[in-house]
Amino acid sequence: MKEAKYYRIVDEKEKKVQCLLCPHSCLLNDKEVGKCRARKNINGKLYSLTYEVASSIALDPIEKKPLYHFYPGSNILSIGSFGCNFKCGFCQNWEISQSSIDENYSQKISSNQLLAIATRYENNIGISYTYNEPLINFEFVLETAELFHSKGFKNVLVTNGFINKKPLLELLEYIDAANIDLKSFNKDFYKKICDGNLNFVLQTIETMFENKKHIELTTLVIPGYNDSEDETEQIVNYVSSLSKDIPLHFSRYYPMYKFSTPQTPINTLIKIYEIAKQKLNYVYLGNVLDEKYNSTYCPNCNKKIISRIGYNINVIGLEKGKCKYCGKEIKVVQ
16 A cells, blocks of 8 residues: 555544545545545555556557557557546446455556566557556556656556546656546536546646647447437537547447446447537547548548558558648647
8 A cells, every 4th residue: 555645634633534636535534445446544544555556457559548649550558456436337347447456356566567567568658557547546657657757658548537636737747648538528427427527527638738748538429328419519519629639539338337228329420420520630439340430531631541440550641740642730649
């Protein structure tokens, strides 16, 4: 365990503390655990239970995050732990996100051990904090990100974006890119389905954008919940208000965890894709094995510049950050 960075002592005599990492601001009595299941009050001090605790470690394609405009075709070491500060009933990784470390097999690993693993792979650009919500494991992610940054590796977050601004800004000094879930543009959806707050997610997106971090956004499209044309337009209008060049991924939902709603129809996703393409330069469909909707096209001449068939990636029309056919600047980090 590791003492948490962001908390305050509410009552020293009663050993009550308040976590200040995320907007839940959990008030915890002695021996109580926060909503995330990863932070615990022990004798009047707040500790991270997931410090140096891994549920999963793997070398993944960067496109799996998904990041399509950040070193396309490369690999990245990926690590996850346990817990989440959301309670989404449709969670695709619920076995680790909705459980604690004492409910699953886990392994101990240090930042230096991860660095040693990362250096073994020639095509590895760095490390991705993913699988469960990484920001609740703040102390370990911060320590590891600082180490990897010092060695010239890239740091990537795959996150729900539910964090207070002060810790986020501390971490962003070492972060290069992020895929942030924009689960809906409906505040009730976030409150009732996720036990979260849309405003704080938008704050995270805007903070990362203002700090010039590479960001891509993902919306899991769930039939009857967030698949209307009106909500799609709200999401698209918001993203385009920041930049038409932010890649937006609409991912196909499959029944999982507590949700039995049938999978998203392909026609629904195609309609959403077409709406988004009217205002955004880079739109993709996830969990859909179709080169047309996975590939990157020049927003000026519409020529295919990055072909994607599953995880078979071929950069075919990009030269020095520009479309080789018309010379248009393409917002891809290479």
